[in-house]
Amino acid sequence: MSCKDWKEVTLVDVVSILGDGLHGTPLYDTTGDYYFINGNNLSNGKIIFKEDTRKVAYSEYQKYKKNLNDRTIFVSINGTLGNVALYNGEKCILGKSACYFNVKETVDKYFIRYIVTNRAFQDYIAMLATGTTIKNVSLKTMREFPFLLPPLHEQKKIADILSSLDDKIELNNNINDNLEKQAQAIFKSWFVDFEPFQDGEFVDSELGMIPKGWRIINLSELLYISKESINPSKNSNVLYYHYSLPAFDNGKMPEMQYGKDILSNKFVLSNNTILFSKLNPRIKRIWYIDEVCDNSICSTEFITYKTKDPRLSYFAYCLINSELFYQNAMALVNGSTGSHQRFNPKDTMNFKIAINDDILLQFSNIIAPLIKKESDIITESYSLSNIRDTLLPKLISGKLSVEDI
Numbered sequence: 001m002s003c004k005d006w007k008e009v010t011l012v013d014v015v016s017i018l019g020d021g022l023h024g025t026p027l028y029d030t031t032g033d034y035y036f037i038n039g040n041n042l043s044n045g046k047i048i049f050k051e052d053t054r055k056v057a058y059s060e061y062q063k064y065k066k067n068l069n070d071r072t073i074f075v076s077i078n079g080t081l082g083n084v085a086l087y088n089g090e091k092c093i094l095g096k097s098a099c100y101f102n103v104k105e106t107v108d109k110y111f112i113r114y115i116v117t118n119r120a121f122q123d124y125i126a127m128l129a130t131g132t133t134i135k136n137v138s139l140k141t142m143r144e145f146p147f148l149l150p151p152l153h154e155q156k157k158i159a160d161i162l163s164s165l166d167d168k169i170e171l172n173n174n175i176n177d178n179l180e181k182q183a184q185a186i187f188k189s190w191f192v193d194f195e196p197f198q199d200g201e202f203v204d205s206e207l208g209m210i211p212k213g214w215r216i217i218n219l220s221e222l223l224y225i226s227k228e229s230i231n232p233s234k235n236s237n238v239l240y241y242h243y244s245l246p247a248f249d250n251g252k253m254p255e256m257q258y259g260k261d262i263l264s265n266k267f268v269l270s271n272n273t274i275l276f277s278k279l280n281p282r283i284k285r286i287w288y289i290d291e292v293c294d295n296s297i298c299s300t301e302f303i304t305y306k307t308k309d310p311r312l313s314y315f316a317y318c319l320i321n322s323e324l325f326y327q328n329a330m331a332l333v334n335g336s337t338g339s340h341q342r343f344n345p346k347d348t349m350n351f352k353i354a355i356n357d358d359i360l361l362q363f364s365n366i367i368a369p370l371i372k373k374e375s376d377i378i379t380e381s382y383s384l385s386n387i388r389d390t391l392l393p394k395l396i397s398g399k400l401s402v403e404d405i
Helices: 058-064 109-117 119-128 139-143 152-191 245-249 310-320 323-330 357-397
Strands: 007-010 015-020 034-037 072-078 080-086 092-094 098-103 146-149 202-205 208-211 215-218 223-225 239-243 255-258 266-268 273-277 286-289 296-298 302-307 352-355
Touching: 015 139, 034 058, 058 092, 072 109, 072 139, 080 109, 080 119, 098 139, 109 119, 109 152, 109 357, 119 139, 119 357, 146 357, 152 310, 152 323, 152 352, 152 357, 239 245, 273 310, 286 357, 302 310, 310 323, 310 357, 352 357
Parallel strands: 034 092, 239 296
Antiparallel strands: 007 146, 015 098, 072 080, 072 098, 202 208, 215 352, 223 302, 239 255, 266 296, 273 286, 273 302
16 A cells, blocks of 8 residues: 555545534433533543433524534544544534534545544544643634545545454453343342342341341451552553543543653552442442553542451442342432542441352353453453554554555
């Protein structure tokens, strides 16, 4: 593949329209069919409707709708910068932190998606963003982004290669979602509804009726919170595996960072650790770390739960990830919104559950293959993500030919 027929263009050259959303607040309607989305609703190529995403009625949609179609790409340009999503007919109106543009028919939409996903674009908007507390990227800055555009058939080949990796990652995510649902269904059946034990005798307890021979424990009898910390910047040339909130939100495994790039204290991680985010906890962020690499650390915004008996780590993960525990934790939350919402990790240690020691081990043996498979799939997706992120800048710059792959 020769780059001599690649053209230098700017983003405005390949789109028919480029604009942003509503600079104001629509009239919300909890019964409305249309979502009011902003940049934080864009993630990994998709629009994500969250529990706190507000809705509007059709009349508001009619007032503020934009010309969105199957050629539309979104990029977040205010606050959170650089999130990307493709429009797939979702019922929505845009807020000002979401920029949209419609790719011309003569250009491959998916190629442009990878252009704005690439580090060169992300660094460009980060460098030219204005504002101190809340960063903002102007539409003028968006329009003027320069890049190389190959002929259409080359665009399609490049996009196909990168899309094949993204499709496999998405398939893996779907498989893991299914495995997680299976694990949670078994947990609920055994330890909430007691379905396998209905033929036995039940006795009254502080949690209601439970199988005879079971006992009530506090979470503190099963888990403890590890707080061993480290200041990575004191080991500036050491490479750390950093489990961060941005990594979780972007669907990635730990970011690899040198100590000099990590400016605050972190918790030290070991095998069989469960991470539960206490920052804005109404966004559910739970990671199970089966095996860690050396120099693994995590944000101090996570609670680091460890099992006292390693044999029960899979049970502990299912418990922490269960709706039963999560709703209990949400009842402890104080503060208004976003980063102000928090709870005291110590308070979760008073959570109570009915257990039977023999049943715990049986459950752990049954659930272990599911959790291990999840872990293996996550590792595979992490490798695929690294391959994609390595190929992406080389392919779209012409430094690597599709024929060489």
